[in-house]
Amino acid sequence: MYDRSLFEQRRGIIGWVIGMAFFCLVMLAMYPTIHANASFAKLIEAYPEALRKLFDISDYTTGPGYLRTEVFSFMAPLLIAIYAILQGSDFLAGEEERRTIDLLLANPISRRRVVFEKWLALATGTFVLSLVLELLLGLVGPLFLLHLGWRQLTAEVLGTALFALFGGTFALAWGAATGARGSARGVAAAVSVAMYLLSALAQLVTALKSFEWASLWYHALGGDPLTTGFHYWHLGVVALSIGALLAAALLLFDRRDLAT
């Protein structure tokens, strides 16, 4: 199933890669204009502090700063998370809704194996997409005067990938528990967005700051890895959460009746 899931992902992922590449190139193409442009820097400074905090706009005219705002503060993690959520919901709940699961489980494979292999395919797709992002920014960036440390870039992309994989695994687990593809997408998306908002708003609202720990966005990307590199403990929290969701998916799918 791993192979077949990957095979079926093939077309989708090529589309996403192209879209991602296009987005990156557009962002990169604009950078030289902004880079070390004094008047632009002044413009950013004029933004209200709250806005700057919310969208994580600081040192916009430097490489990391620009990328952080334009690419990583919202767009890239969002794009990859959407991809992961769509795949996650499709792999399990999608099969059940389309009724192909009956024929699949006529074969001598355990339900747990089905869930696990599908999750592996999900993880592979997510990491491939993230790798494309990293390579594009790292290799093509310098052509547009945008230089980044590979270590920091990897740290940021890893955080992005893990956050997206969390969303995808959530969709997979919800699908495993309920067999409903639509709600799997909706709830996973809502949870992901909520975590993003919690992390972003926590920068502005002191009361929320103490709940920051509940947001996996915070753990994956909150420490500004693009500038500061790897935060292993925080990444570990995200990885653990993913593991817990996967375990739940394995258990829940095993225990219930499949769609009649």
Place this chain on the structure above:
Amino acid sequence: MERVVSADVKESVAISLDHVTKIYRGGGGIHELSLDINVGEVFGFLGPNGAGKTTTIRLILDLIRPSAGRISVFGLDARADSVAIRRRLGYLPGELALYERLSARQILTHFAHLRGGLDWSKVQHYVDAFDLDVDRPVRSLSRGNRQKVGLVAAMMGDPEFLVLDEPTSGLDPLVQRRVQEEVRRAAREGRTVLLSSHVLSEVGEMADRVGLIRDGRLIAIEAVAQLQQRSAHLVEARFREPTDFEVFIALPGVTSHSVDGRTLHLEVAGDLNPIVALLARHVLDDLSIREPTLEELFMRFYGAPSE
């Protein structure tokens, strides 16, 4: 519940259902269903839609779990040893759904791989038997051809136990015959077949014994031969000239009759030859001889249909 123990009961039991109950909140399901299917036998589930045939089959496949009772296949528990059972079993779902974007070859290869690697020659036998074009994407296949893919997937590798839910659905008569041949061949080779249908003649062609299911209960198990004897044919003949019908009504095997002007309705049990011979001596405007529908069969022999 009537249980007929046939004279030549085989030694081992392929599948045993012991007071199996499945309760659904919305109603339906099955109740206290007990049944033994012997190794090498072809057993048919017969019943109207919604009777519980598919529910029973899905319970055997461990796709759903029973509310009560035990199910064992080859002596193994249907839930605990589900994977081991499915290794020896081939299943055709009643509502067949395939991976639309893949070709039949890709799907069959994928399943063969999941079964631990299968020699393609074993698949090819059935591909040829059903005349299936394996290289076209499934979404371009007609309903009948899709059903063929499902049949090949179930039968490839000659599993010990075949579970076929509505196997001839959507197939033209020629392919239906091939299916019947393959089922009989499986039985000759000592393999066990469980099939379900709501078409009496289809089950009659293939099965040794038939279990009649209605409203989630197994109301009777009959050897097919007995069933066929019991089910009467309905003869309707419209005569050109006014005719004395008494001679028809008096024929042996005529269990009931009604007259409507020049049209004679008869129920004939058993041999049709006497009535056909007699009809042939008259000029007829119209003639139809049909077997009863499942509903009529149930009504006649097993009491009134459900509310």
